[in-house]
Amino acid sequence: MSNNKNFVEKITNMDEDFAQWYTDVVTKAELVDYSSVRGSMIIRPYGYALWENIKDALDKRIKETGHENVYMPLFIPESLLQKEKDHIEGFAPEVAWVTHGGDEKLQERLVVRPTSEVLFGEHYKNIIHSYRDLPKLYNQWANVVRWEKTTRPFLRTLEFLWQEGHTCHETDEQAHEETVKMLNVYAEICEDILAIPVIKGQKTEKEKFAGAKYTYTIESLMHDGKALQSATSHHLGDGFAKAFGIQFLNREGKQEYVQQTSWGFTTRIIGAMIMVHGDDRGLVVPPRIAPTQVMIVPIAQHKEGVLDFAYDLKEKLSQTVRVGIDASDKKPGWKFNEYEMKGIPLRLEAGPRDIEQQQVVLVRRDTGEKLITPMEGLEAKIQEILEDIQINLLEKARSHRESKTSVATTFQDFKEQIEHKGGFIKAMWCGDQACEDKIKEETSATSRCMPFEQEKVAETCVCCGNEAKHMVYWAKAY
Ligand SMILES: [Zn+2]
Numbered sequence: 001m002s003n004n005k006n007f008v009e010k011i012t013n014m015d016e017d018f019a020q021w022y023t024d025v026v027t028k029a030e031l032v033d034y035s036s037v038r039g040s041m042i043i044r045p046y047g048y049a050l051w052e053n054i055k056d057a058l059d060k061r062i063k064e065t066g067h068e069n070v071y072m073p074l075f076i077p078e079s080l081l082q083k084e085k086d087h088i089e090g091f092a093p094e095v096a097w098v099t100h101g102g103d104e105k106l107q108e109r110l111v112v113r114p115t116s117e118v119l120f121g122e123h124y125k126n127i128i129h130s131y132r133d134l135p136k137l138y139n140q141w142a143n144v145v146r147w148e149k150t151t152r153p154f155l156r157t158l159e160f161l162w163q164e165g166h167t168c169h170e171t172d173e174q175a176h177e178e179t180v181k182m183l184n185v186y187a188e189i190c191e192d193i194l195a196i197p198v199i200k201g202q203k204t205e206k207e208k209f210a211g212a213k214y215t216y217t218i219e220s221l222m223h224d225g226k227a228l229q230s231a232t233s234h235h236l237g238d239g240f241a242k243a244f245g246i247q248f249l250n251r252e253g254k255q256e257y258v259q260q261t262s263w264g265f266t267t268r269i270i271g272a273m274i275m276v277h278g279d280d281r282g283l284v285v286p287p288r289i290a291p292t293q294v295m296i297v298p299i300a301q302h303k304e305g306v307l308d309f310a311y312d313l314k315e316k317l318s319q320t321v322r323v324g325i326d327a328s329d330k331k332p333g334w335k336f337n338e339y340e341m342k343g344i345p346l347r348l349e350a351g352p353r354d355i356e357q358q359q360v361v362l363v364r365r366d367t368g369e370k371l372i373t374p375m376e377g378l379e380a381k382i383q384e385i386l387e388d389i390q391i392n393l394l395e396k397a398r399s400h401r402e403s404k405t406s407v408a409t410t411f412q413d414f415k416e417q418i419e420h421k422g423g424f425i426k427a428m429w430c431g432d433q434a435c436e437d438k439i440k441e442e443t444s445a446t447s448r449c450m451p452f453e454q455e456k457v458a459e460t461c462v463c464c465g466n467e468a469k470h471m472v473y474w475a476k477a478y
Contacts, residue, residue, distance in 0.1 A: 011341065014280055018224040022152070025274055029283045029342050032153045039151030039158040043267070046342065049291035050270055051161065055141065057193045057289070058163065058265060061185045067137040067165060072119040074142075075110040080118045084243040087117060090210020094146040096158075112145040117211065117236070117262055120166040121244035128168060128258060130249045135178075136168040154271035155228075155478050162266035168246065168258040172237070175259035179235045182263040183216045186231035194269065195286040195393035196220050196276050197401055198230055199424075199473055201449030206433050209262075213237035219448040219473060221401045222275035225422025227448050227475035230272055233263035271478070276397050283343030284365055286393050287386040294382060295339045296325040297332055299351030309355050313348070320379050321386070340365060345389050346382065366392055409458040414474075418443045424475050428468030430461035439463055439474065448473040 011028060014021040026032050031047030043051065059069075075098060082088050091114045098110040113119065120138065128136060141163045148156050165182060169175040183200060190196040198218035208215040212234040220230045240246070241257035250256045277284040287293050294317060298310040307327055317323045324344075326335050332349070339347055349361040360378065362371045366389050373381050404423025408414035417425055425445065429435060439462075440446050450470040461468050 011280065011282055014223065014278070019152075021278075021280075022271075022275065025278055025282055025341075026153045031270070031274075031283075034153075037158065039148060039156075041153045041157050043161075046291065047270065050273075050285070050289060051267055053289040053291060054189070054193065054269060055163075058185070058189050059141070061189070062139050062163070062165065065137075065181060065185060067139045067167075070138045070140050071142070072113070072116045072123070072140055074113055076113055076116075076118055078109045078111060080122060081111050083118060083121070084211050084240055086239070087211035091115070091146075094148060096145045096147050113142070114144055114146045115262075115264070116140065116142070116144075116164055117166065117240055118244070120262075121240045121246060124166075124168055124246045124258070125244050128246055128248050131170050131251050134168055134170050134248060134258065135174065137165075137178075138167065139163055139165040152271075154267055154274070156268075160267045162264050165261070165263045167261045168241075169261070170248070170250065170256075170259070172259050175235050175237075175261050178261045179214075179216055179233045179263070182261070183218065183231070183233040186233065186263070186265055187218050189265070190218060190220065190230055190269070190272075191394060193286070193288045194273050194276075195288075195390060195397060196230065196269075196272055197394060197398040199449060199451050201451035201473065203232070203449060204433070204436060204447045204472070206436050207447060209234045211236065211239055212262075213239065217449050219475075220272055220276065221404055221424060221475070222272065222478065223278065223400070224275070225404050225476075227424065227473075227477040228268070228272050228275070229448070229477065230269060231263070231265045234261060236260040236262060277393055278343070281337075282341030284393065285343035285345060287345045287390050290343070290345050291322065292324040292342075292344050293321045293386055294323045294346045294348055295335075295344045296323065296348045296350065297335045297339070298325070298327055299332055299349050299354075301327060303352050305355060306350070306352060310350055313350065313360070317379065317382065321382060336363075345386060364389060366396075407457045408462055411463055414439070414445075414462055415443055418445050418474075418476065422476065424448070424473050426455065426457055426471055427462035427474060428456070428458045428460060429470050429472045430464055430466045431469040432461075432464065432466075435461055435463035445474045445476050448475050448477060 011024045012020040030044050033042040035042050095114050096112040143161050145159050151157050167178050187198050190198045198220050203215040203217050214235050216233045218230045219227050238257040246258045247255045296310050298306050301307050314325045345365050347363040354360050358375045362373050406417050408425050408427045436447055450472050454471050
C-alpha cells in the first residue's frame with residue numbers, strides 16, 4: 001500500500017495546520033473551486049449534491065410546519081433598507097451597491113440583498129389587513145451577498161446560499177412559539193441529519209441580529225475547538241412592522257402591528273460538517289446526507305464475471321441505498337483513497353474469491369472496520385451499518401465537544417483555558433456588555449449563547465466579580 005500513502009499525504013495533517021487541512025479537503029474532495037472574484041466560490045457537483053440533500057431535508061420540515069415558499073427580488077432600493085435604523089446600521093458595512101444600469105447612473109442606488117427583512121416588510125404591508133390574514137408563514141430559498149473582508153469556502157463567502165423564513169403573527173406569544181419551533185427544526189436537521197450536536201440558547205444583546213427583539217441560536221464545536229454558529233431564529237417583535245406600517249385589524253376591531261420572526265440556515269453548515277467529522281484522510285459524510293452512501297469497487301475486474309457481478313449488485317442495491325460504482329481502470333488502491341477522501345460512508349469490495357464464496361467486503365469510513373458479509377441479507381446489513389455510522393458520528397462529535405468544554409470561575413482560569421485548551425468555556429456573566437467586550441478584547445473569545453439549560457457554575461461574573469445573571473458559553477468562533 002506504499003503508493004497509496006503518497007496520495008493521502010497530499011492532505012495536510014489536521015493537527016499540524018487545521019486551516020490548510022480544511023482548504024485541502026474542500027478542494028481535493030471536489031466540493032468547491034475558487035472563482036476570479038475574491039471570496040466567491042464555485043460549488044462543484046459533489047458539494048452541490050450535499051447542499052441539495054440538506055436543502056431537501058430542511059425544506060420538507062419547513063413545509064410540514066405550515067410554511068410556504070416564495071421568491072423575493074435580488075435588489076433592495078436604498079430608501080427601503082434605511083427604514084429600520086438598527087437593521088441598516090448592522091448591515092451597511094457589508095452591503096454591495098448597484099449604482100449603474102448599463103451606462104446610466106441610477107437615481108437611487110440599489111443594494112444586493114444581504115437578507116430580505118425589508119422586502120418582506122414592504123410586501124406584508126400590502127397583503128396583511130386583518131387578523132384573518134394571519135399568520136403569514138413564508139420562506140424563501142435564495143442567494144445573498146455580504147461583502148466580507150476575510151473569506152473561506154462555505155464558512156464565509158461574499159455570496160452564499162440559504163433559506164430565510166419570514167413570518168407575521170397576531171401576538172408576541174405566537175411569534176415566540178414560531179421562533180422556538182424553527183430553532184428546534186434547525187437543531188433536528190443538525191443532529192439527526194448532519195450528526196452535529198448543538199447547544200441551543202439565546203444571543204446576548206451585543207450578538208443578536210440587527211433589529212431583532214431577541215435571537216436564538218444553535219452553536220456547535222469544530223474539531224479544532226472553535227465554535228460555529230450553525231443557525232439562528234429571531235423574534236423581531238413589532239420593530240419592522242412599525243417601520244413598514246404592517247398593521248392589521250385585530251379581533252377587537254382595533255388596528256395593531258404584527259409580530260414578526262425571521263430565521264435562516266446557510267451553506268455554512270457544509271463547512272461545519274467538514275470540520276466536525278473530517279479526519280486526516282479527508283471528508284467523513286454522514287450517511288443520511290451522503291450523495292453516495294455505498295461505493296462499489298470491483299477487485300480484479302478484468303477477470304471473468306467480476307464486472308457483471310458488480311453491476312448486478314449495484315442494480316439490486318439501488319432499490320434501497322444511494323450506490324455508486326467505479327469500474328474505471330484505475331487501481332483499487334487509488335479508488336480506496338479517493339472515496340475515503342470524499343467521505344463516502346461505506347465501501348463495498350467484490351473480487352473473484354468473494355463471488356465464489358457469495359460474499360462481499362464492506363469497509364466503514366468512520367472506523368475503517370472491514371466486514372466480510374454474505375450476499376444473503378446484504379441489503380438489510382448495509383442499512384444497519386449505515387444507521388450505525390450515523391449514530392456513531394453524532395456520539396463521537398458529542399464526546400469530542402464534552403472533552404473540549406470546561407468551566408471557568410476566574411478570569412485567570414478563563415484566559416488559560418482559552419489559550420491552552422480552546423473549546424467551549426462555561427462561565428457566569430453579569431449581563432454588562434463592558435465585560436463581554438473586555439473578554440473579547442483580551443482573549444478573542446466571544447459569547448456564543450446563554451444556553452436554555454442554565455447552570456449556576458459560580459455566584460459572580462467571571463470578568464468583573466459582580467453578581468452573575470447568566471451562564472454563557474464562550475469560545476473563539478468561525
Ligand atoms: Zn461582569
